[in-house]
Amino acid sequence: MRRLMTRLLPLLTALTMAAPTALANPQRPFTEETVYFVVTDRFANGDMGNDTGGIRGGPSDHGFDPADIGMFQGGDFKGLTARLDYIQGLGATAIWVTPAVTNKPVQAHSGGRSAGYHGYWATDFLKVDPHLGGNGDFKAFVEAAHARGMKVILDIVVNHTADVIQYRECPVPGECPYRSKGDYPAAGYVPQVPAAERAVKNPAWLNDPTHYHNRGDSLFHGESSLLGDFFGLDDLNTEQPAVIEGLIDIYKHWISTYRVDGFRLDTARHVGPAFWHRFIPAITAHAKAEGIPDFFIFGEVADINIAALAGATHESRLPSVLDFAFFQASIDMLALGKGTVGWEALLRGDALYAEGAAATLTTFISNHDHGRMAYLIRKHNPDMPADQVQARVALGYALMFLGRGVPVIYYGDEQGFMGLGDDKQARQPMFASPTRQYREEERLSPTVARGGDSYDRAHPLYRAITELATLRRDHPTLRQGRTQIRYVEEKGGLLVFSRIAEDQEYLIAINAGDTVRSLGAVVEEATTPWQAVRGSGCSAPATAPTAQPLSVPALDYVVCRRSLAAG
Numbered sequence: 001m002r003r004l005m006t007r008l009l010p011l012l013t014a015l016t017m018a019a020p021t022a023l024a025n026p027q028r029p030f031t032e033e034t035v036y037f038v039v040t041d042r043f044a045n046g047d048m049g050n051d052t053g054g055i056r057g058g059p060s061d062h063g064f065d066p067a068d069i070g071m072f073q074g075g076d077f078k079g080l081t082a083r084l085d086y087i088q089g090l091g092a093t094a095i096w097v098t099p100a101v102t103n104k105p106v107q108a109h110s111g112g113r114s115a116g117y118h119g120y121w122a123t124d125f126l127k128v129d130p131h132l133g134g135n136g137d138f139k140a141f142v143e144a145a146h147a148r149g150m151k152v153i154l155d156i157v158v159n160h161t162a163d164v165i166q167y168r169e170c171p172v173p174g175e176c177p178y179r180s181k182g183d184y185p186a187a188g189y190v191p192q193v194p195a196a197e198r199a200v201k202n203p204a205w206l207n208d209p210t211h212y213h214n215r216g217d218s219l220f221h222g223e224s225s226l227l228g229d230f231f232g233l234d235d236l237n238t239e240q241p242a243v244i245e246g247l248i249d250i251y252k253h254w255i256s257t258y259r260v261d262g263f264r265l266d267t268a269r270h271v272g273p274a275f276w277h278r279f280i281p282a283i284t285a286h287a288k289a290e291g292i293p294d295f296f297i298f299g300e301v302a303d304i305n306i307a308a309l310a311g312a313t314h315e316s317r318l319p320s321v322l323d324f325a326f327f328q329a330s331i332d333m334l335a336l337g338k339g340t341v342g343w344e345a346l347l348r349g350d351a352l353y354a355e356g357a358a359a360t361l362t363t364f365i366s367n368h369d370h371g372r373m374a375y376l377i378r379k380h381n382p383d384m385p386a387d388q389v390q391a392r393v394a395l396g397y398a399l400m401f402l403g404r405g406v407p408v409i410y411y412g413d414e415q416g417f418m419g420l421g422d423d424k425q426a427r428q429p430m431f432a433s434p435t436r437q438y439r440e441e442e443r444l445s446p447t448v449a450r451g452g453d454s455y456d457r458a459h460p461l462y463r464a465i466t467e468l469a470t471l472r473r474d475h476p477t478l479r480q481g482r483t484q485i486r487y488v489e490e491k492g493g494l495l496v497f498s499r500i501a502e503d504q505e506y507l508i509a510i511n512a513g514d515t516v517r518s519l520g521a522v523v524e525e526a527t528t529p530w531q532a533v534r535g536s537g538c539s540a541p542a543t544a545p546t547a548q549p550l551s552v553p554a555l556d557y558v559v560c561r562r563s564l565a566a567g
Contacts, residue, residue, distance in 0.1 A: 025261055026093075026149050030296040030320070030360050030406060031479055033151065034469050036092035038411040039368055040100070040132055041072055041117040042429045044079025053131035055105060063105035063115030064131070066434050070114040071106075073429045077128075077137040081144045086455050090414060090462060091469020094151035096264055098368070100138050102129045104162035104200075109232075118368070118427070119155065120266060121162040121233065124202040125250045135257075142258050151261035153296075154254060158247045158279070159267040160233040161201060165191045165209055167216070176216035176232075178224045188215030205246050213237050218270070226272050238275040248279055252286045261295060265318070268299030269308075273316040280317060296320070298362050302369070304328040306349035309361075313354035323361040323405055325349065330365045330399055333493060333512055334392045335377045340488040340495040340512075347485055347497075350404070359404060359480075365396035366410035371422040374444055378418060388514070390416065390444040391555035394464040395512055398557045401468035402508045403497070404483045414462040415454040416444030430454050471534060471559065477501040486521045496521050496550065506561045509537060511552040518551045526564045534559040 045051070051074045055062035065071035080097070087095060102124035103116025119129070128138040142152045167189035170176040179188035191209035201207045213235045218228025229235045237243055254260055263283070268276070280297055287295030298320035301312045306325045312318045329346050332338040350358035366372040373396045377389050393413065400407035412428055419426040420441055428438045431453050439451040447456040456462065472478045481499035486507070488495060493512025496519070498505050505524045511517050525545045530538040537558030540549040552558055 025146060025259055025292045025294075026151050027292075027294050029294060030262070033094040033406050034092050034401075034472065035094045035096050035153065035362065035406060035408045036087050036090065036411065037096040037364075037367070037408050038080065039075075039098050039118060039427050040077065040080060041075040041098075042427050043075045043411055043431075044083045045074040045431050046076050046078025046080070046082050047133060047137075048074065050076055050130060050133055053105065053129065055130075060106055060113060062131075063117065065115075066429075067436075069424050069427070069435055069437055070112075072115045072117040072131050073431075073433065073435075075429065075431070076131070076133040077141040078133050079431070081137075081141045083455065084144055084148060084150070086457070088148055088150060089457060089466070090409065091466050091473065092150070092409060094153055094261070095145060096153040096408065097155060099155045099157055099266070100128045100132060101125050101157075102127045102202075104164070105131075107163055114424075116162065120157055122157060123162050123164070123200050125161075125206065126202055126253060139258055142260060146259070152258075153262040153264055154258075154260045155264045155266055156251060156254075157266045158236065158238060158251075158275070159270045160230050160235050161206060163229075163232050163234060164197045164200060165193055165212060165214065165234045167214065168192050170216070176229070178216045178219050178228045180215075181223060181227070184215070188213065190214075203246065203250070205242065211237055211240060211243050225270055230267060230270060235270075238271050244275055244278050248282045251279075251283055255283070255287050255290055255292065255295070259290070259292065261292060263297045264322075265297060265299035268316070268318060268321070269301045269303065269312065271316075276316040276318060280319065296360070298322065298360070306346070306352060310349065310352035310354075310357075313357040317354070318357075320357050320360040320362065322408075323363045326361070326363045326399075326403075326405065327365060327367075327370070330373065330396050331376055333399075333495065334365075334373065334396055335380045337493070339490045339492060341490050343495055343497070344485050344488050347404075347483055350483075361405040362408050363400045363403065363405040364408040364410065365393075365400065366413050366426070367408075368410070368427055369422060371426045372410065372413060372417060372419050374413070374416070374418040375421065375426065378442070386442070386444055388555060389418075390460065392512060393444070394461060395510055395555065395557060397465050397468055398510055399495075401465075401472045402478055402499070402510075402557070402559065404499075407472070409465060412454070414465050415456065415459050416446060416461055417454075418442050418444060467534075475506065475533065475561070477504055477506050477561075481506065486523070487519060492517075494519070494552065498523065500524060500564075502564075504561055504563050506533070506559060507538060507548065507550070508557065508559050509550050509552045510557040511554060514554050516551065516553055518549065521548050521550050522546060523548050524564050526562055528563045530560040530562045532558075533561050 052062040059065035099119030101122040103121045213227045299318040329342040481501045484498045486496040496509045535558035538560035
């Protein structure tokens, strides 16, 4: 099968590229998007000729070893381009890709070796990693996406580079305790760069060790959170004007050259506010000058505390952030059985964000760092039948698509991928893999032989997500309406909320319990009857202008709507 796809993928790519290229970027507010997030190396292998990135030697040199989950698997931009129809068929309007920059192929660590397949260990910030196909293939991918009216969001890193700098006082990587400014006011460690890597970074200014903090490994609190090395990676001194302007120039290049539509900011919380105050306005102004007025930026602030997330939209002035609080509320409801009261607190917290930011929060239930919702449900419910796990994953997507914010689909969820944990345990290839772990781990409703390609549009989760994406597309109030909580409970899995526009109300009820649930929901005043949008849970007559009986099947959801009274 893999040999057959190798022959077919160039043809599929050619057919995809035959579509007229859109010269202008798609223009629409970020609130209108449905985002599909891919780890490019793990999505589709369109050209086996670039699997080693043109680097000679063995896996420890070039990083390609598909039998090892921590190494390059072979995915590239040609493969991603050839599968755009699959992604668009799911209902996605935008694709977020892991960093495309050239990475250090392999880094040694205490546990062995790992490859820079994920994009977060950059050496050349101006070139696309050859393992992913290089500059031309990335440009062709962006153009093909634009021809379909889809946006491309590029993951970027300004906090750090690959681990190249070593310290004279602690030659063993990963064993360099943080040295504070109080104890070491002038400098932390004396940096040393191996001779073979003294010119490995691009632009050239990145090779100067004085542009880095050099204070040892972050403790992830206090000053070390901003000045320490992120798991040993070289921490850029983003307080220096030269570094600030250099990074702005780098990412202007990606906008001008490839016309991407937005950036996701990796490790945003580990970069000081003053940097973002300069970087974000400069980047958005440059994008606007390039004819991309809707260029959007959102940051990774890996914290479930709403105050920390909202604070970043004020202190650092990030336009939006990944909604880790939403992620935790979903886990509480779907995996831990903690009830639904957390949603009330979540929505109240929206008032803490900078103006407009709450509507653009990127919501997710699975990702490449923290694992898949299917795994989290299975972890806390080892005896739960697989069909119930699958139903709960679908409900997690209902929470995203029917609630406020911009939903992010994590690649592979729609094929029932589960994984065995976080990080590389949740980064399975969509294409055939010789990796024993990926072949043998549990998968929900598997539709292909173990280890085979997984792009089945008939998979139950693919169809469930497509249905939700269609609902969100066809009903603007589900994208733009304000949210009003109607019912939560400390025990049980019933959540009821409304999305309200000026002239209509949508009533949404999500039942994560294993029995049918009925209740009377408080609603806006109106005299018109409810219409079923999904399910028949609102079919009973209203008991009053502001009360509506609801019935929600087990592990399911219903959506109803009606016009509101004028005035």
